[in-house]
Amino acid sequence: MSQLVAIRGPARGIPKEGPPNLRDLDRDGLAAWLGAHLEGAPRHRAGQLFRWLHGRRVSDFSAMSDVPAADRARLAARASLRRLxxxxxxxxxxxxxxxxxxxxxxxxxxxxxxxxxxxxxxxxxxxxxxxxxxxxxxxxxxxxxxxxxxxxxxxxxxxxxxxxxxxxxxxxxxxxxxxxxxxxxxxxxxxxxxxxxxxxxxxxxxxxxxxxxxxxxxxxxxxxxxxxxxxxxxxxxxxxxxxxxxxxxxxxxxxxxxxxxxxxxxxxxxxxxxxxxxxxxxxxxxxxxxxxxxxxxxxxxxxxxxxxxxxxxxxxxxxxxxxxxxxxxxxxxxxxxxxxxxxxxxxxxxxxxxxxxxxxxxxxxxxxxxxxxxxxxxxxxxx
The missing domain is CATH 3.20.20.70 (Aldolase class I)
Known part of the structure; x- marks a missing residue:
């Protein structure tokens, strides 16, 4: 009989260090995050970001051409688009x-x-x-x-x-x-x-x-x-x-x-x-x-x-x-x-x-x- 355990515990948790990765958020989560961290952003901004994150798969906020430069700078300072x-x-x-x-x-x-x-x-x-x-x-x-x-x-x-x-x-x-x-x-x-x-x-x-x-x-x-x-x-x-x-x-x-x-x-x-x-x-x-x-x-x-x-x-x-x-x-x-x-x-x-x-x-x-x-x-x- 095998001595292996049925289920092992993880060696560590999911890393939480650093700014949040916006690709980790669903639509509602993305909208909520923007509401808390991008003051004054219009309601449609979450949809714009979602399409850049998941449709065009960009890895740099500077590529988001229809997002105002000031918002891109604020996003870059507060969030991550890191990829594997x-x-x-x-x-x-x-x-x-x-x-x-x-x-x-x-x-x-x-x-x-x-x-x-x-x-x-x-x-x-x-x-x-x-x-x-x-x-x-x-x-x-x-x-x-x-x-x-x-x-x-x-x-x-x-x-x-x-x-x-x-x-x-x-x-x-x-x-x-x-x-x-x-x-x-x-x-x-x-x-x-x-x-x-x-x-x-x-x-x-x-x-x-x-x-x-x-x-x-x-x-x-x-x-x-x-x-x-x-x-x-x-x-x-x-x-x-x-x-x-x-x-x-x-x-x-x-x-x-x-x-x-x-x-x-x-x-x-x-x-x-x-x-x-x-x-x-x-x-x-x-x-x-x-x-x-x-x-x-x-x-x-x-x-x-x-x-x-x-x-x-x-x-x-x-x-x-x-x-x-x-x-x-x-x-x-x-x-x-x-x-x-x-x-x-x-x-x-x-x-x-x-x-x-x-x-x-x-x-x-x-x-x-x-x-x-x-x-x-x-x-x-x-x-």
Whole structure:
């Protein structure tokens, strides 16, 4: 039995030093801050600033050409527009890119851009520095848990990726069309910041992403899933659950969070989430050779989730040096898929993307990737 704790505490809190970062505020918060710190500013000033912050993604108040110079000077003295630094961009053979980003307090996080089958990209976004949970198949768990990310640090991952695509593609740059909170960290453990980030990313004056194209993943933080179920957000964005076992004994070992909230408690919480008319609940199931990939596992899986409007994403384990598991053979994966479908489950195999640069599911651990991946340093500032 693993000796890992179920949930780790952070090494530190979100940094509060220095002037506030205005990208951390939602519309109401921005208006309130301006009312308190920019005396005499007209009511429309908050809307102007919001568009500069989240639509044009400027990093200097001097770029806000329709804001009076005196107001720009006062804003520069009292607030920050700091952005994440881009430490490196790693390029995989399949077109996937991994952005290594550095925070103001020197912490590193990773975010992944995955080409869609059609035009556009899906971005995998991080919500914590490291992770509070201790899933044994996930490389991020080896980093420990440093802290939650601030709202601006979450949204700026998307803005940095948008800037990268714009620099590479010019006028005809592809767009980010989908966001999945499946990067570093447990998103629901950083609930308030993730929620506010989604509000900002879906604002038509910002990134303008469709809420139906955003998915939040959880490893089984039951109280937070129950909170999500009662939140209007649950009617807008998708939910993915990292299940990865069909018995408590196996899930306790693979995902120690199960020792706090077992499979029955987890599925009860999932059933409390209001059904989405356009989407299914997704169960992520990482296939570990000889651990959770048997024919009996399929039968138990069907019994566990067969009554839930869901789909199953089967993920052949992506090897890395931080986990003691192996990937099942292609034949074993195919049989597991066929048995799932025969049992009436809506099941798919997720093809590994970016595994040559350590960007595939479960591999984010600030690694440099394999020699076949191309690494480009990019320390240029955002526009």
């Amino acid at each position: 630094d881009v430490g490196a961009v790693l390029h995989a053979r399949d077109g996937t890119r991994k952005l290594r980003l550095v925070t103001a307090d020197g912490q590193s996080i990773e975010s992944v851009l995955i080409p869609n089958d059609e035009r556009g990209y899906t971005q995998c976004v991080s919500s914590q520095v490291g992770c509070a949970l201790t899933c044994r198949f996930c490389a991020t768990a080896s980093l420990g848990f440093q802290r939650n990310l601030a709202t601006w640090e979450i949204v700026d991952q998307v803005y940095q990726a948008q800037d990268l695509l714009a620099r590479d593609g010019g006028e005809y740059a592809p767009r980010i069309t989908n966001i999945v909170f499946m990067g570093m960290g447990e998103p629901l453990h950083n609930y308030n910041q993730v929620r506010r980030a989604i509000e900002l990313l879906t604002d038509p004056d910002g990134a303008g992403l469709a809420a139906r194209r955003i998915t939040i993943s959880s490893s089984g933080l039951v109280p937070a899933i129950e909170r999500f179920a009662g939140d209007p957000l649950a009617k807008e964005v998708g939910l993915a659950i990292s299940l990865n076992a069909t018995t408590d004994a196996v899930r306790d070992e693979v995902m120690p969070i199960n020792t706090r909230w077992n499979i029955a408690a987890l599925l009860a919480a999932v059933r409390s989430v209001p059904p989405h008319r356009r989407r299914y609940v997704t169960f992520e199931y990482v296939l570990l050779a000889g651990v959770n990939d048997s024919d009996d596992d399929v039968r138990r899986l069907a019994a566990l989730v067969g009554d839930i409007r869901c789909q199953i994403n089967l993920i052949p384990f992506n090897p890395h040096p931080h986990a003691p598991y192996g990937r099942p053979s292609a034949a074993r994966v195919r049989r597991f898929l066929d048995l799932c479908r025969a049992a009436g489950l809506r099941a798919y195999v997720r093809t590994p993307r970016g595994d040559d640069i350590g960007a595939a599911c479960g591999q984010l651990a600030l690694s440099g990737g394999q020699p076949s991946g191309h690494v480009s340093s990019d320390m240029s500032s955002a526009p």
